[in-house]
Every structure is written in C-alpha cells, then in structure tokens.
Amino acid sequence: MLELILPAVVACAESFADVPESTLFPEESEALGPARHEGRRREFTTVRHCARRALADIGVPPVPVLPGERGAPVWPPGVVGSMTHSAGYRAAAVARSVHVRALGIDxxxxxxxxxxxxxxxxxxxxxxxxxxxxxxxxxxxxxxxxxxxxxxxxxxxxxxxxxxxxxxxxxxxxxxxxxxxxxxxxxxxxxxxxxxxxxxxxxxxxxxxxxxxxxxxxxxxxxxxxxxxxxxx
Ligand SMILES: CC(C)(COP(=O)(O)OP(=O)(O)OC[C@H]1O[C@@H](n2cnc3c(N)ncnc32)[C@H](O)[C@@H]1OP(=O)(O)O)[C@@H](O)C(=O)NCCC(=O)NCCS
CATH class of the missing domain: 3.90.470.20 (4'-phosphopantetheinyl transferase domain)
Known part of the structure; x- marks a missing residue:
C-alpha cells in the first residue's frame, strides 16, 4: 500500500502482522528499555525489521536504528527515512540523501x-x-x-x-x-x-x-x- 504513494527513489517495507523472527540489535534493546509493555516491544521490533528490509533495497547492510533526539530515528550516514506503526500495520521508508532531503510517513x-x-x-x-x-x-x-x-x-x-x-x-x-x-x-x-x-x-x-x-x-x-x-x- 505504501509504495503507491512514494516515488521510486524511496524504498519501503511494510508488515500487516508482527514478524516473530525479527530481532533487535543489543543497542536497540537497550534503547527500548526493559519496562516497556509487550505491544511496544513488538511494534518497535517489527518496524525495525521493515527498516532493515527497506535499507537492503538501497544497498545498506543491517544496522541498528536507534531513537535519537525526541524519538527521531537515527539513520546511517547518507540515508534519510521514516517509520510508523498503527494497529495491525508497521512500515518504514528510506532513501539516499542525494535524492531525498527528508521524508515522513504516517x-x-x-x-x-x-x-x-x-x-x-x-x-x-x-x-x-x-x-x-x-x-x-x-x-x-x-x-x-x-x-x-x-x-x-x-x-x-x-x-x-x-x-x-x-x-x-x-x-x-x-x-x-x-x-x-x-x-x-x-x-x-x-x-x-x-x-x-x-x-x-x-x-x-x-x-x-x-x-x-x-x-x-x-x-x-x-x-x-x-x-x-x-x-x-
Ligand atoms: C512523533 C509523532 C509524530 C509519532 O507519530 P505517532 O502517530 O504517534 O506514531 P507512529 O507509530 O506513526 O510513529 C512512531 C515513529 O515515529 C518516529 N519518530 C518519533 N519521534 C520523531 C521525531 N521527532 N521526528 C521524526 N520521527 C519521529 C519514530 O521512528 C517512531 O517509531 P519508534 O519509536 O519505533 O522508533 C507523534 O507522537 C508526535 O509527537 N506528534 C506531535 C507533533 C506533530 O505531529 N505535529 C504536527 C505538526 S504539523
């Protein structure tokens, strides 16, 4: 669904269910923290699984995607991106910063x-x-x-x-x-x-x-x- 509203230079990945085999990097687990409820852990994990699929599409190997200032995701150098989760839906979109200055999805x-x-x-x-x-x-x-x-x-x-x-x-x-x-x-x-x-x-x-x-x-x-x-x- 998301690819319908994004230009071709933006790679995206979405999921309509949580992905049991998706895992977090240790830094991501630490950033998420131990006190979070299960739903938050699942959305945080699955959306990063989506992010790594989208990053692979633009040639970026798997990396941690940590929450930065005020929760904004920190992407690898030369990459911009955005993530969203809603009931029954998680998605990430990324692009090379030579093509795109910023992007937002919701x-x-x-x-x-x-x-x-x-x-x-x-x-x-x-x-x-x-x-x-x-x-x-x-x-x-x-x-x-x-x-x-x-x-x-x-x-x-x-x-x-x-x-x-x-x-x-x-x-x-x-x-x-x-x-x-x-x-x-x-x-x-x-x-x-x-x-x-x-x-x-x-x-x-x-x-x-x-x-x-x-x-x-x-x-x-x-x-x-x-x-x-x-x-x-
Ligand atoms: C940050 C905000 C936009 C997130 O939207 P949301 O509908 O609550 O949640 P979503 O699931 O769609 O998005 C969550 C993701 O947004 C991203 N995000 C969080 N803060 C962000 C920020 N400051 N900048 C960019 N992206 C941000 C993160 O990737 C987050 O996922 P993660 O926590 O798993 O890393 C929202 O909580 C908020 O603070 N809104 C108030 C400001 C606003 O929207 N103003 C409108 C101006 S026109």
Missing part, C-alpha cells in the same frame, strides 16, 4: 477522530475544508486523514528543523481526486525557518487504514512528485 486507523481531538489539531480554515470534503466524499474520514498528514509532515520537518511544530502551525489542503495534499507551515517556524515551509504529500485510504507520506527532494535536481492516481477510499 499510518492511522481509518476511523473518525474523537471530537475533542479535532479542535486541538486543526485550524479554523481546515475545519471548513473538512466539512466540505466530508459532504462530497463521505467514504473517507478526512479528519483522521488530516491528523495523519500532519504527523507525516512532522516526521519530515523535525530531523531538518530540530524543533517541534504544533498541529495548528500547519494548514493542510487535500486534493480528494488526486490523492495528494499540501501542507503549509503558517506559524511556529520562526523568522528564519530552519526547514521548508511547504510540503507536498500523497495519501491513500483503505477500509481500515489511512497512509500519508511527504517527500522533500534533495535539491533543484531532485525528484519531482509523480503524477497522482485517483484515490477514492
């Missing part, structure tokens, strides 16, 4: 956001757009998809910026037919933004799962977003 259950969460993660103009989308395309839970898109943006933003970003610091607009979205950082970046202020992303909606991905090209000669395929959920 998965969420395809269900409505709790009402109180919606207000906390959206801007007024986004709530207007969500209402219109819900009326025109009721099969997609646009509120949860917006949350998913913002988390994907954050996972690309943070490694570049080294700074947190609030949910209401970004304004997301969806193209419902094209399977794309655009996120503009409208607050919180400061006077000298440490990272791009506009992110082009893609999304897909399955019966139980929403996925969003943003890919920041490495430079003027970097990749361009691919033509979008229709996504109807």
């Amino acid at each position: 998965a969420e259950p395809h269900a409505a956001l709790p009402g109180e969460t919606l207000g906390a993660v959206t801007r007024p103009e986004e709530r207007e757009r969500l209402a219109a989308l819900a009326a025109d395309f009721p099969r997609v839970h646009w509120d949860r998809l917006l949350f998913c898109a913002k988390e994907a943006v954050y996972k690309a933003w943070f490694p570049m910026a080294g700074r947190r970003l609030g949910f209401r610091d970004a304004s997301v607009t969806f193209d419902p037919a094209g399977g794309t979205f655009r996120a503009e950082i409208v607050e919180g970046a400061g006077e000298e933004p440490p990272a791009p202020l506009v992110y082009e992303g893609r999304w897909t909606a399955g019966p139980e799962l929403l996925l969003a991905a943003v890919v920041v090209p490495a430079g003027p000669a970097g990749i361009r977003p691919e033509p979008a395929a229709p996504r109807t959920g």
Whole structure:
C-alpha cells in the first residue's frame, strides 16, 4: 500500500502482522528499555525489521536504528527515512540523501477522530475544508486523514528543523481526486525557518487504514512528485 504513494527513489517495507523472527540489535534493546509493555516491544521490533528490509533495497547492510533526539530515528550516514506503526500495520521508508532531503510517513486507523481531538489539531480554515470534503466524499474520514498528514509532515520537518511544530502551525489542503495534499507551515517556524515551509504529500485510504507520506527532494535536481492516481477510499 505504501509504495503507491512514494516515488521510486524511496524504498519501503511494510508488515500487516508482527514478524516473530525479527530481532533487535543489543543497542536497540537497550534503547527500548526493559519496562516497556509487550505491544511496544513488538511494534518497535517489527518496524525495525521493515527498516532493515527497506535499507537492503538501497544497498545498506543491517544496522541498528536507534531513537535519537525526541524519538527521531537515527539513520546511517547518507540515508534519510521514516517509520510508523498503527494497529495491525508497521512500515518504514528510506532513501539516499542525494535524492531525498527528508521524508515522513504516517499510518492511522481509518476511523473518525474523537471530537475533542479535532479542535486541538486543526485550524479554523481546515475545519471548513473538512466539512466540505466530508459532504462530497463521505467514504473517507478526512479528519483522521488530516491528523495523519500532519504527523507525516512532522516526521519530515523535525530531523531538518530540530524543533517541534504544533498541529495548528500547519494548514493542510487535500486534493480528494488526486490523492495528494499540501501542507503549509503558517506559524511556529520562526523568522528564519530552519526547514521548508511547504510540503507536498500523497495519501491513500483503505477500509481500515489511512497512509500519508511527504517527500522533500534533495535539491533543484531532485525528484519531482509523480503524477497522482485517483484515490477514492
Ligand atoms: C512523533 C509523532 C509524530 C509519532 O507519530 P505517532 O502517530 O504517534 O506514531 P507512529 O507509530 O506513526 O510513529 C512512531 C515513529 O515515529 C518516529 N519518530 C518519533 N519521534 C520523531 C521525531 N521527532 N521526528 C521524526 N520521527 C519521529 C519514530 O521512528 C517512531 O517509531 P519508534 O519509536 O519505533 O522508533 C507523534 O507522537 C508526535 O509527537 N506528534 C506531535 C507533533 C506533530 O505531529 N505535529 C504536527 C505538526 S504539523
């Protein structure tokens, strides 16, 4: 599912179940810590199994992927990447930094956001757009998809910026037919933004799962977003 929304220079691997034979490097076990519950251990382990599969696709041998500053994964030199886990789903995406400056992926259950969460993660103009989308395309839970898109943006933003970003610091607009979205950082970046202020992303909606991905090209000669395929959920 994830490969549908990523350009070819990004390698990805996903799993819809935990992989019993996957193992952690000792440094990863130490980073995870002994007190974690079983579900956390399984998602942490399986997503790293996915990461090592994706890394193999770009020619990188198995290495530990440790949580770094504020939980952002630390990739080998010359590599950028992102990981996500949701109920029944784990995925990792990686690319060479000559092609991609940053990337972010996120998965969420395809269900409505709790009402109180919606207000906390959206801007007024986004709530207007969500209402219109819900009326025109009721099969997609646009509120949860917006949350998913913002988390994907954050996972690309943070490694570049080294700074947190609030949910209401970004304004997301969806193209419902094209399977794309655009996120503009409208607050919180400061006077000298440490990272791009506009992110082009893609999304897909399955019966139980929403996925969003943003890919920041490495430079003027970097990749361009691919033509979008229709996504109807
Ligand atoms: C960090 C965050 C985005 C993770 O998203 P999530 O839906 O809770 O969890 P997911 O399973 O999808 O992703 C978890 C993975 O994200 C990655 N991650 C964690 N912190 C990260 C960070 N600061 N930067 C980049 N990636 C990060 C890790 O790989 C983590 O997996 P791991 O713990 O097994 O290594 C979320 O918890 C968060 O803090 N959000 C608030 C900030 C935000 O999203 N703002 C929106 C601005 S528009």
